[in-house]
Amino acid sequence: MPYKDHREFFKALEKEGDLLRISKQVDWDIEVGAIGRRNYEQYGPCLLFENIKDYPKGYTISNGTSGTWPRVAMALGLPRNASVREIYRTYDVKLGSKIPPTILEKRSAPCKQNIMMGDDINLNKFPAPMIHEGDGGRYIGTWDIIICKDPVTNWTNWGMYRFMIHNKNWLTGWPQTTSQFAKIFKERYLPQNKPMPVAIVLGADPVSHLMATAPIPLQENEAEFSGGLGGASVELVKCETSDLMVPANAEIVIEAEMQPDKVAPDGPFGEYPGFRSGTMCEGIAVKVTAITHRNDPILTMIALGTPPDDSNIAASLTAAVSMKKGLLRRGLPVTDVYVPPEGVTHLIVVGVEEGGPEIAKKVLEYFCARRVMTNKHIMVGPDVDVFNMNEVLHAFATVCHPGRGIHYEWYEGRANSLTPMYNLKERAALKGCSVIFDATWPPDWNKELVPIKSCFKGIYGQQIQQKVLDNWKNYGFK
Ligand SMILES: Cc1cc2nc3c(=O)[nH]c(=O)nc-3n(C[C@H](O)[C@H](O)[C@H](O)COP(=O)(O)O)c2cc1C
CATH class of the missing domain: 3.40.1670.10 (UbiD C-terminal domain-like)
Incomplete structure (x- = not known):
């Protein structure tokens, strides 16, 4: 892994002058989201909010881990100035070499430094932001990894899904019916009226978050692709209340159960197409069974909306490569x-x-x-x-x-x-x-019918092109 967690990645971004630590106090209620959104629209740096109203020192929010191509290039171990073509190619090549995850003992997993169970569970311990005006609530899951498992085949699926806080131990999620997450829930748990264990992971290594956005085929395990992409095995550790395996270096892990028989209002939300999603709708109710987190946890957020932001940059990469493979097939x-x-x-x-x-x-x-x-x-x-x-x-x-x-x-x-x-x-x-x-x-048009394109490579002969290229610096260009 070029960076084993968000902390290492932020250090590297800081060296590149691409991380802004905001020490002025900011409000989790709208202000953090508004700053994050404006910053995207100004093509600004990755942000780390270090002083959040109502929260003790050490509880921070980040925004924009993968919000630009140079950051995605770095996460994949490429130079920051790699072209989008190179980034796509590297992702495609590295996807071909899967590396199985390594399982850590619980005591050596940073995400187990603090454990909340039973009555101690309190989602409000974290500065989940009210990101946009008009959002249905505080979204704790935006730049996350959502993990669930097919109990029949034991296949583990990763995805990225939004999760909104209802109270100290209830959330709602809104998986689209076409997602693999929804498919597992619909086919394996709903018919038996059984709750589905899920893990909502915030702040793992940057590559694993990219992988969560990828449309990987059914029965394929994103953790293995993530290892291949990062060039090192992803370290996983078992949850406290289920047998799901989560990235051991994650900042926060919310262990929960999707309820087969309960819905709750979800949204609206300032969504990825760049518009607020209609009105409040029915989300699936999710009961939290445990929360584990590192000391001084970083809550990874994205102030989702119009481009550019992490969502459209990550999806550009992961969707395009999968589409090219599908078309070639x-x-x-x-x-x-x-x-x-x-x-x-x-x-x-x-x-x-x-x-x-x-x-x-x-x-x-x-x-x-x-x-x-x-x-x-x-x-x-x-x-x-x-x-x-x-x-x-x-x-x-x-x-x-x-x-x-x-x-x-x-x-x-x-x-x-x-x-x-x-x-x-x-x-x-x-x-x-x-x-x-x-x-x-x-x-069926013959050659004469297709007009010559009036561009450097189209309308000039090889000889003059070469002459101009050879003399480019001599003409005074830099
Ligand atoms: C920031 C972000 C938020 C997303 N939120 C949702 C969501 O709430 N519901 C959903 O169905 N898809 C959402 N997606 C899209 C899925 O993450 C994406 O389709 C992914 O491939 C799903 O993986 P899966 O089908 O393997 O579960 C989101 C994507 C991003 C980048």
Whole structure:
């Protein structure tokens, strides 16, 4: 692991001048969230709030661990100036080498330094922030890792889900029905009316949080991928009230049970598409069974909203690599997939060696068959760098035919209810639509019909290109 926990990572960020410790007292009620949000919008540093109103010294809140590409590059052991293409590639390559986790004795696990059980359990001991105005409550779980297990196959799943505090030992969660977390709950626990043990982990190593956002296939264990990505085994330790294994270096671990027969109000929340999620809805009630935490615990938070923030940067990486693999598995001539953070996973760019309507429809078919629905897809040809939105938008504007180049598909019961442009009826029925914009040249056009692109690499011959490149510094450029 380049960094075994958030503390090590923060030290490294500090050396790079990319961590701001805020020692002025701030209010957990809205102020922390508002500062975090403005800081994202100003492309500011990672934040550590060290003086929280109503809380003793040592109880801190962080914001923005993975809120920029340089921070994600560092977490993966790359130089801070690594390009997004390099970050994607490294993630993809390292995902191929899984390393099984190591199990620690409880007494050597930092997350067991303090243990609250029974009547001592009190979620309000931590400065969970009221992040946005209009949120339904104080969200303790935002930049978290949520762990649960399939009791039949013993498969452990990690995900990232929001969790809101109700009182000192009750929370609500809002897992979308398409998530693996919801699937395990629905298939293994609900039919038997049994509570599902879960662990809400705050402040593990930065790579493990990235992995929690990844759409990893069923029966695959995120802890092993996390080890592979970080280049070292993730250290896990057993929970106090269940047999779930949690990252031993975590700051705070909330052990709980999802109730099969209880719902409670959840939300609204300033959600990842960059809008407040409708009104209060029914969340699943979760009873806390134990809390363990390090001395001077750091509560990892994200002030979720419009880009850029940790959510859209992390999802850009983890979703794109999984989509590229999926498209290639279908035999499609895909060169690269980019999920621009600005599009909050609603916009996907797909590069292909050869395009046209047949390929476009097959690419759309793939996206419509995915578990997590995406919305708009731009397909570009080999003359466009998928990571360069200037080139992508240029192709979208000039090559995509507004009639022939657009294909779409409606579906019911599977749409993402947080998609802002769906009306209330569509959200309730999970009725959605996905579209692909084919910005590739029709394969049946002969060479003469395809215009020469008036850019350095397109309109100038090899010889003059080389001459200009060779003399670039001589012309006076730096
Ligand atoms: C900051 C953040 C918060 C998220 N909150 C939720 C949530 O509350 N409910 C949900 O269904 N998905 C949420 N997601 C998306 C899931 O984490 C993501 O789909 C993940 O792949 C789910 O993993 P799983 O299907 O293996 O359980 C969130 C993602 C991020 C980055």
